[in-house]
Amino acid sequence: MYQRSCRLDTSEATHVVYVVGAELKLNLVRCAPPESKFFSIRCSSNVHYKVTPAAKDKNVAAHPLTPNSLLFITMDTVSEVLNDRKLSVRYYGETKNTIGNAVLHLTAVEMSLDVDADRDGTVEKNNPNKASWMWGPKGHGAILLVNCDSESGYFKTTDSDKDEISKVSDLQDMSKMVLRINGPPELPEGYKLSMHISKTGSESVRVFRPQTNQDGQIKKWGHKLLKLFLKDYIMVVGKDHLAEEVPYLGGKSELQFFVEGLRFPDKDFDGFITINLSLTEPSAKGCPETPIFTDKVMFHVSPWIMTPNTLKPIEVFVCSTDDNYAFLKSIKNLTKICGCKLKVCHEYMNRGDRWIQDEIEFGYIDSPHHRFPVVLDSPRDGELLDFPYEVLLGPDFGYVTRQTVDETVSSLDSFGNLEVSPPVTVNGKSYPLGRIIIGVAFPTTTQGRNMTKVVQEFLWAQKVQEPIALYSDWLVVGHVDEFMTFVPAPDRKKFRLLLASPDAGYKVFKRLQNNGYGKGEMFQGLEEAISVDDILNDKQLQAENIYVQNCIDWNRDVLKKELGLDEEDIIDLPILFKLVKDKEECRAVAYYPDMVNMLVLGNQLGVPKPFGPQVKGKCVLEAEMCSLMEPLGLHCTFIDDFAPYHKLLGEVHCGSNVLREPSTFRWWNQEL
Amino acid sequence: MYQRSCRLDTSEATHVVYVVGAELKLNLVRCAPPESKFFSIRCSSNVHYKVTPAAKDKNVAAHPLTPNSLLFITMDTVSEVLNDRKLSVRYYGETKNTIGNAVLHLTAVEMSLDVDADRDGTVEKNNPNKASWMWGPKGHGAILLVNCDSESGYFKTTDSDKDEISKVSDLQDMSKMVLRINGPPELPEGYKLSMHISKTGSESVRVFRPQTNQDGQIKKWGHKLLKLFLKDYIMVVGKDHLAEEVPYLGGKSELQFFVEGLRFPDKDFDGFITINLSLTEPSAKGCPETPIFTDKVMFHVSPWIMTPNTLKPIEVFVCSTDDNYAFLKSIKNLTKICGCKLKVCHEYMNRGDRWIQDEIEFGYIDSPHHRFPVVLDSPRDGELLDFPYEVLLGPDFGYVTRQTVDETVSSLDSFGNLEVSPPVTVNGKSYPLGRIIIGVAFPTTTQGRNMTKVVQEFLWAQKVQEPIALYSDWLVVGHVDEFMTFVPAPDRKKFRLLLASPDAGYKVFKRLQNNGYGKGEMFQGLEEAISVDDILNDKQLQAENIYVQNCIDWNRDVLKKELGLDEEDIIDLPILFKLVKDKEECRAVAYYPDMVNMLVLGNQLGVPKPFGPQVKGKCVLEAEMCSLMEPLGLHCTFIDDFAPYHKLLGEVHCGSNVLREPSTFRWWNQEL
Numbered sequence A, B: 001m002y003q004r005s006c007r008l009d010t011s012e013a014t015h016v017v018y019v020v021g022a023e024l025k026l027n028l029v030r031c032a033p034p035e036s037k038f039f040s041i042r043c044s045s046n047v048h049y050k051v052t053p054a055a056k057d058k059n060v061a062a063h064p065l066t067p068n069s070l071l072f073i074t075m076d077t078v079s080e081v082l083n084d085r086k087l088s089v090r091y092y093g094e095t096k097n098t099i100g101n102a103v104l105h106l107t108a109v110e111m112s113l114d115v116d117a118d119r120d121g122t123v124e125k126n127n128p129n130k131a132s133w134m135w136g137p138k139g140h141g142a143i144l145l146v147n148c149d150s151e152s153g154y155f156k157t158t159d160s161d162k163d164e165i166s167k168v169s170d171l172q173d174m175s176k177m178v179l180r181i182n183g184p185p186e187l188p189e190g191y192k193l194s195m196h197i198s199k200t201g202s203e204s205v206r207v208f209r210p211q212t213n214q215d216g217q218i219k220k221w222g223h224k225l226l227k228l229f230l231k232d233y234i235m236v237v238g239k240d241h242l243a244e245e246v247p248y249l250g251g252k253s254e255l256q257f258f259v260e261g262l263r264f265p266d267k268d269f270d271g272f273i274t275i276n277l278s279l280t281e282p283s284a285k286g287c288p289e290t291p292i293f294t295d296k297v298m299f300h301v302s303p304w305i306m307t308p309n310t311l312k313p314i315e316v317f318v319c320s321t322d323d324n325y326a327f328l329k330s331i332k333n334l335t336k337i338c339g340c341k342l343k344v345c346h347e348y349m350n351r352g353d354r355w356i357q358d359e360i361e362f363g364y365i366d367s368p369h370h371r372f373p374v375v376l377d378s379p380r381d382g383e384l385l386d387f388p389y390e391v392l393l394g395p396d397f398g399y400v401t402r403q404t405v406d407e408t409v410s411s412l413d414s415f416g417n418l419e420v421s422p423p424v425t426v427n428g429k430s431y432p433l434g435r436i437i438i439g440v441a442f443p444t445t446t447q448g449r450n451m452t453k454v455v456q457e458f459l460w461a462q463k464v465q466e467p468i469a470l471y472s473d474w475l476v477v478g479h480v481d482e483f484m485t486f487v488p489a490p491d492r493k494k495f496r497l498l499l500a501s502p503d504a505g506y507k508v509f510k511r512l513q514n515n516g517y518g519k520g521e522m523f524q525g526l527e528e529a530i531s532v533d534d535i536l537n538d539k540q541l542q543a544e545n546i547y548v549q550n551c552i553d554w555n556r557d558v559l560k561k562e563l564g565l566d567e568e569d570i571i572d573l574p575i576l577f578k579l580v581k582d583k584e585e586c587r588a589v590a591y592y593p594d595m596v597n598m599l600v601l602g603n604q605l606g607v608p609k610p611f612g613p614q615v616k617g618k619c620v621l622e623a624e625m626c627s628l629m630e631p632l633g634l635h636c637t638f639i640d641d642f643a644p645y646h647k648l649l650g651e652v653h654c655g656s657n658v659l660r661e662p663s664t665f666r667w668w669n670q671e672l
């Protein structure tokens, strides 16, 4: 229970404002006339009190005053008017003669700053857990969204960049907070209610409220008054404004507040925000007021959450360029089959940059009251750089980015190198939103390429999809989507991990040779055409592929361990690589279109057409791929991306992006 | 178990280095000749293997090859020479005709990077918990000290500022780490051992090792070779140097490493550091090597820990000025009684700045192998600013500071405003090292003074003494030591909280008046002399003291709650305050020497002499003080600090500082 020390005074009556639920503690000795030996107490019927040490004989009117006599006062009903209750302490000398009388005039008020701490979408009254935060289904604590979308169509910025509310729709993105009062119509002269946040908090949160009739009476605002008449909603606390008086509406009243998050969890911000309310009483003239009651609530900002391939696709994004008409058409057909939307990013916006997977990653933020998608903009900043901000950012479509100041951005900063697994459980620890997967340099190398620190720190700080760092720097482009993907499955863990496998590739080619198809041609009709025999006779290529298989196997072992997978959860796809000289180092690229770099839309897979050798008019690589996928109920559509993507070192996945439905699992229910 | 995927090859023998404790996993199908239907396995006696799915009939030589046939290999003894074991897989066709043979040449080696993960002071072998960290008596995880002392007497810097070891004594401050090897004398050509840390880790840790005979054989070092011949110990990893090859000594060998911490936990550093070791194998010509084994260990840097008044004093620090001769003498006498040392900071160093409490705070760092005191230097930077670095920093005496870049430093940054409680238990949560106490502005005010963010963040980040923020901005000087202190006690929680109390002060004066001593004088013989009657008649003073009592009571309520105290754990000391105009605000100063601002040395208290009214030649305030302290076995020595300290708004505590023995409780045993 909130306990407050309070003074007694025998020279004049003391006026005390009491907040219901607290306990007033008065030292009976400290202010007693020096010769006091006994005391007695009288009070109004709605005042409850207790004395310690308890009087031995309850029937005598005057109790002996001991060196540690304390008086505790509570009330459980609120005052109709100021000072409507009274309590007096009478002090007696040795002969029970009265030598002093201390009178308290009491005003009781109910007061609580309330939030949706039980996460059901409504702001309940004075939740006992409102000031703390706990993860998990039995957890508690209110939730905040970063107001990173943009309500305004013209002169676009994210809403969190503005310290005012320009559209009422913006309130939907904010968490409600309510100041509930029950008490006399007014507080005594000089008493004030203030909302306040810490300096660190002010970088992460802003609070608004509608203006009220009382606002004229709050004098301190001064320069803010102008804004009062311009706007229906005024800022209470926020950036560079840590504390502000709030009106006491009195009677039985509720004052609504709207709370917006300003930044995502990051290396230097754990996502927790505390908002305080204090009631202060006036002091002696010239002295600052002293606080007599403080209430507080805690929020956690929603992390940015990625969506794995197993979630339902809503909209597919591709770029239109001067050379990809047929490719676009294939994608359009595929989206039609899947019943999802297609958004084409046209040339005036993409300026020839077709790698829409690499410029952005789609995610979302979630709270009990609202959720919306948020695009993470890569520091890659190719010619597509304006697309996320100019096209995607809008009402209920958020935007976030991390820019590096002192590091060079490498190919590993493209978001083909940022993926997320389906939900997994690893050694009893569950990741119901999956785990983020990124590719980095192998740590023993000193000159390897890496994803920039700021983006990595951002991803780790979101906490709910604890990242796994794979080794992708062995590839020229260096993206994890060049050797792995996830597809939905009806059985086991409800998904399979697909991995590129040169060994599986060689096996297909050797079988062909054994079966007398050694003269069959890869890339038939193209200038790159080469026979199965020639591929198998290339000892250098074979050595390179052993190396690639080793690199992938290293990642395979990491993924098995970090995702808790069994061998049966993994499928090897027949894909060969070759090494090319990349500056001083040798790095790998796909030898033929890299089938694992696919577009996954429900049970429809858009797979790069591999141009493998044919047997009886059918491509053996396609046939192998289908025979691996069909038992899972998955249908492969092979898309020709050879000229416009494969030859530029990318494939179908690199050239597309998918906005997916959010998970039905709510992030705050995760056990961390 | 550490599992590693490995390739089989029917075209040529494969050489594999195996680390004991791991498991090799080989896909029997992936590399089998396409027509294979059966397989059989033969191996050296010291190679163990398992096949899944298990063969139904164990007696037949050739088992059927299924699509998911896997081979698992382990060894439990190490190789004497390279490739001293063999395993071969023979593949058969439909008619059990041999169609392929894959041979593995195996080399087994034991290898572990070891630390003192069980915290007993010795580096045990391959502790299963070495890669993680857990708080508490049943916890685990190695411990690191920030090497913040200075071995060198001349050209002084903290050792962590230098990337070389200049004195062998510096190794005492570092944590030992051992690379234990058991295996053949050499690794196969091209295999390498590397130590590596993350970029973030490199800001926090440096690793050294002695040079070895093998060092000549490691060619990559190039420019480092010069250093090799100059120094016995060379840096392996550290700032801007994330990875380095380490020699494989071979046979049964141990290579020692020495690990030093570079920074304390802070807002952006949680104190955890991981160090990795990797074994890489060479790849095809021109390709980077691939990792085949990784080991890692985790450290936590010791937090900076403060010492409460209840710990035994070692040395008292005071400044000598041109006006404090008598004061110095009193302190000297007191230290003599206590049997602790006295260090006088002379005028050439203090340049007239007598507030040695405010410039520094003593603490320590602790590990199973070593501990030493560390001074936290305040950003206050008065004329004493050179003292901590120039005088205190030295061998086994560390130094740390936090400087603010963008905030103004206020009086609240002085470390009279930084104290620590004795050990407490609060609602079942125990703080065996106590809790840090600082004073800040009351949060409803926007223009209040605060302790700077960087220092507050540093204090919070140490974690083991979770800070409590009190409200001290109501005082002109604004330090918590102006209204509170802790003294040892034989009973209850083994300490008492002493609080200044104007009510307790007035009570003493009223009793005097009632007993006929109203004409008795405070400050007798000084120009400030004033009678008891005059003090009691001053209504303004009374109002001011009610305000002060309210401010202290607010803090009292916070302390009771945050330290889990009962009324009986708190003693009110009779001290009056007065308000003075401090710029626009009214703030408080002590009306007479502030007895709570005392020096606590075991059971000896050095208390500011209050100059109270006398009764029968004895000061009533001193008598009251003694009557409160003596039942606790505490002895008060009243020290006249009136002219040189009190009139300059400080007292005995502000003018002294105490280096104390560290707690016997080790911080890593705390449950967090």
Ligand SMILES: [Ca+2]
Pocket (backbone or CB within 6 Å): A147, A148, A149, A150, A151, A159, A169, A170, A173, A396
């Ligand atoms: Ca919005």
Ligand SMILES: [Ca+2]
Pocket (backbone or CB within 6 Å): A357, A361, A415, A416, A417, A418, A419
């Ligand atoms: Ca991606």
Ligand SMILES: [Ca+2]
Pocket (backbone or CB within 6 Å): B147, B148, B149, B150, B151, B159, B169, B170, B173, B396
């Ligand atoms: Ca040292």
Ligand SMILES: [Ca+2]
Pocket (backbone or CB within 6 Å): B357, B361, B415, B416, B417, B418, B419
């Ligand atoms: Ca201090």
